[in-house]
Amino acid sequence: MATTTIRIIEGAAGCGKTAQALDACRQCVAEHGFDAALVLVPTGRVGDLIRGRLWHEGLSGLFDFRVLTFGGLADALLLANHVPVAAVNDLQQQYLVGRAVAEMTGAELGPLAAQRDRLGLIASVAGLINEMKAAGVSPEALGEALAKGRADAIERAAVRAYARYQKLLQDRNLYDAAGMLWQAQEALAEGKTRPFERTRLVIADGFSDFTTTQLRVLARLAAIAEETIITLTCEPGEDRPELQRVPARTRAALEEHLGPSTGSGPSVGTIERVTPACPEAADTDLGHLRAHLFDAAAQPRDGRDETVRVLRAPGPWAEVRLAAREIKRLLTRKDGAARPTDIAILTRSLDAYQGALRGVFDEYDLPLFVAGGEPAARRACVRLAADLLRLVEEDFPRAATVAVLDSTFLSAGRLVPRQARDLRVAVLDSTYLTVAEDAPLLSATAAEVDEVARKAGIVGGRE
Numbered sequence: 395m396a397t398t399t400i401r402i403i404e405g406a407a408g409c410g411k412t413a414q415a416l417d418a419c420r421q422c423v424a425e426h427g428f429d430a431a432l433v434l435v436p437t438g439r440v441g442d443l444i445r446g447r448l449w450h451e452g453l454s455g456l457f458d459f460r461v462l463t464f465g466g467l468a469d470a471l472l473l474a475n476h477v478p479v480a481a482v483n484d485l486q487q488q489y490l491v492g493r494a495v496a497e498m499t500g501a502e503l504g505p506l507a508a509q510r511d512r513l514g515l516i517a518s519v520a521g522l523i524n525e526m527k528a529a530g531v532s533p534e535a536l537g538e539a540l541a542k543g544r545a546d547a548i549e550r551a552a553v554r555a556y557a558r559y560q561k562l563l564q565d566r567n568l569y570d571a572a573g574m575l576w577q578a579q580e581a582l583a584e585g586k587t588r589p590f591e592r593t594r595l596v597i598a599d600g601f602s603d604f605t606t607t608q609l610r611v612l613a614r615l616a617a618i619a620e621e622t623i624i625t626l627t628c629e630p631g632e633d634r635p636e637l638q639r640v641p642a643r644t645r646a647a648l649e650e651h652l653g654p655s656t657g658s659g660p661s662v663g664t665i666e667r668v669t670p671a672c673p674e675a676a677d678t679d680l681g682h683l684r685a686h687l688f689d690a691a692a693q694p695r696d697g698r699d700e701t702v703r704v705l706r707a708p709g710p711w712a713e714v715r716l717a718a719r720e721i722k723r724l725l726t727r728k729d730g731a732a733r734p735t736d737i738a739i740l741t742r743s744l745d746a747y748q749g750a751l752r753g754v755f756d757e758y759d760l761p762l763f764v765a766g767g768e769p770a771a772r773r774a775c776v777r778l779a780a781d782l783l784r785l786v787e788e789d790f791p792r793a794a795t796v797a798v799l800d801s802t803f804l805s806a807g808r809l810v811p812r813q814a815r816d817l818r819v820a821v822l823d824s825t826y827l828t829v830a831e832d833a834p835l836l837s838a839t840a841a842e843v844d845e846v847a848r849k850a851g852i853v854g855g856r857e
Contacts, residue, residue, distance in 0.1 A: 398616050398617065398619055398620055398621060398622055398662065398663035399620070399621045399622070399663055399664060399666065400616060400621075400622045400623075400624070400648075400652050400653075400662070400663045400664065400665045400666065401621070401622070401623045401624070401665075401666050401667075401668055402624050402625075402626055402645065402648060402665060402666070402667050402668065403415065403623060403624070403625045403626070403668045403669075403670065404625070404626040404627070404628045404641065404645070404667060404668070404669055405627070405628060405630070405669050405670045405672055406627070406628070406629050406630060406672050407627050408672075409670045409671070409672040409673075410670045411599075411625040411626075411627070411670060412444075412447075412599050412600070412625060414623075414668075414670060415433075415597045415599050415623045415625055416444070416447060416448065416597075416599075418595060418597070418621070418623055419431045419433060419448070419595065419597055420448070422594055422595040426592075426594055427592075428460060429460065429589070429592050429593070430592060430593060430594040430595060431460060431593070431594070431595045431597070432460055432462070432467075432590060432593050432595070432596050432597070432615065432619075433460060433461045433462070433597045433599060434462060434463070434464065434467065434596070434597065434598045434599070434601075434612070435461060435462070435463055435599060435600050436463065436600050436601050437463060437600075438463060438466075439765060440599075440600045441461045441462070441463065441466075444461050444599065445461050448461075464575055464608050464611065465571060465574065465575065467578065467611070468574040468575045468577070468578035468611075469481075469574065470589060471578045471581060471582070471586070471587075471588070471589070471590065472574065472577060472578055472581060474588040474589040475581055475586040475588050477577065477581055477586070478567065479567070479569045479574065479577060480566075480567055480568050480569065481568075481569055481570075481571070481574055482563075482568050482569065482570050484571075487520055487570050488516055488517070488520055490559060490562050490563070490568075491516050491519050491520045491523065491555070491559050492516045493562065494519075494555055494558040494559040494562055495510050495515065495516060495519065495555055495558075496510065497558060498510075498551075498554060498555065498558060502551065502554050503551050503554075503555075504547040504548065504550065504551045505547050505548055505551070506548060506551045506552075519552060519555050519556070519559075522552055522556065523555075523556050523559060523570075523572075524570070524571075524572055526556065527570070527572030527573060527576060527607070528572050528605035528606065528607055528608075529605060529606045529607070530576070530605075530606040530607050530610065532560075533553060533556045533557035533560050534557075536553050536556065537553045537557070540553060572607065575607050575608070575611060576607055578611060579607060579610045579611045579614065582611065582614035582615070583614060587618055590615065590618065591618070593615065593618055593619050594619055594620045594621070595619055595620070595621050595622075595623070596612070596615045596616055596618075596619045596621075596622045596623070597622075597623045597624075597625075598612060598622075598623070598624045598625070599623075599624075599625045600625070601624075601625075601626075601644075602626075602627060602640060602641075602644065603640060603643070603644050603647075604644065604647060604648070609647060609648070609651040609652075610651065612624075612651070612652070613651045613652050613662050616652055616662050616663060617662050617663075622652070622663065624648060626641055626644060626645065626648075627641065628641035628645075630669075630672065634689065636688075648665070649665055652665060653665045678699055678701040679695060679698060679699050679701045679702035680701035680702050681701075682695040683702055705717070705720070710746055710747050710750045711750045711753075711754065713747075713750075714747060714750040714751055714754045714755075715750075715754050717739065718754045718755060718757075718758045718760060719758075721737055721758075721760060722758055722760060724737070725737075725760070734760075734761045739751070744764065744766050748764060748766075751764065752764070777797075778798065781794050781797045781798045782798060785798065
C-alpha cells in the first residue's frame, strides 16, 4: 500500500472542523474533478446537510454518490465491480434468524429451547449477529474465542444460531447490511476499487466512533487516496474526563488501523492531529450552559440574562404551544433577523411530541420540518386495524370496541350502513366470526355504546 497523509481534525463542536474538511473538498474538486473527492457521513440526514453546504458553494455536481454513508458506499462499490449480491432488509433478517433458530434442535439451543418461538429471542440473536459482524467477527472466530474461555450454554447456543444464520445467507447468496460492508471490504482488498479508483481525497465527517469493519474499509480507501481527513469531536481540557473517553478510544482505533504498522498489519499513512482554534465561550447563560452541559459538579452562574429561558407547561401540547408562540414572535419581528431555518426544536423523543408539533404549527401557520417520519403505529388507519384485531383476539373488550367506534375513519364517530358493511366484510366474516347477511347494522356513537355497556355491566364478549 502507498502511504498517504491522514489528518485528524479534532476539537469542540462548532469550532470549524467540518468547514476545514469541506474547504479541502472544494479545492480537490476544483483541481481534479468531482470524482476525486469522497465524503463519508454517518447518516443520510448528515449527507443531505453536507450536500446542501457544498451546493451553496457552487458544487452542485456533488449530488451523486460522492457523499455517502458506509452502506451507500458498499452498494456503489459492489454494483460497479459486478459483485453479485442480494441484500436483505431488517424484516427479512428477522425472518431468517427465526428460521435458523427454528431449525436448531433442543440440544443445540440448550436453555434457549423454551424461548425459540419468542420474538424477544429472535431480536436478541439478530442484535448479537449484527454486533459481531460490525466488529468483523465471524461465527468460526467467535466459536474459537469462546472455546478458549468458559463459555456457558447460552453463549454456545448463540454461536450455533449465528453459524446457522450465516449458512442460510451463504446458501442463497444473500447479504445483510453488515455483510454488505464486509463484502465491500473484501472487494477493496482484492483491488476492486471502482468507482473510486480516481479518489484523491477521502473525508469522514460527523462520526464519534467507527466499527471494526468501517475502520477496515476506511483504511483501504485511505490507501487509494493521497489524503484522508477525519473530523473528531473532542472537548478541550482535562477537567471533564467523562467527555474524553469516547474520543480517546476512537483516536486509538484510528491510529491502530490507519497509522504506521505495529507488526499486525500494513502501514497506511502518517497521522497528523490538527486542533482548530476555538473561540472563547461567551460570558452568558448560554455560554455557561454549553461549557458545563451534563456536568453534575457545575456551579450556578452569577447573574442572569435572556440567552436561556425556561418555559413551564403541563404536557407536550402545552409545551409545543408555548414554543410556537415564541417562534411566531421571533419570525414576525420587524427587523426580520430570524428565519425559519435559523430555529431548531429538540425533544427527548419525537414519538411523544410529533403529533403536537404538526397540529400546533399548522394552527399557527408556521413551517415545520420533522427529521423523521411519523410512526406507522400512530396513524389512524393502523390504530383502527390494530383495534379490529384486538376485538377478535380478546373477545370484544369494551375499551377496544369503543375505540373502533370512535375512530376518525368512521364519520362523526358513527357507523353508517356502508361502513358497517365494510367492517363486516373485513372482520366479522373472517375465519374467526360469522354474521348472517341480514344481521342488523349498528348505528350508534362511541359514547352511546360505552354508556349502555357500562350500565349493563358489560366488559366484553361478542354476544
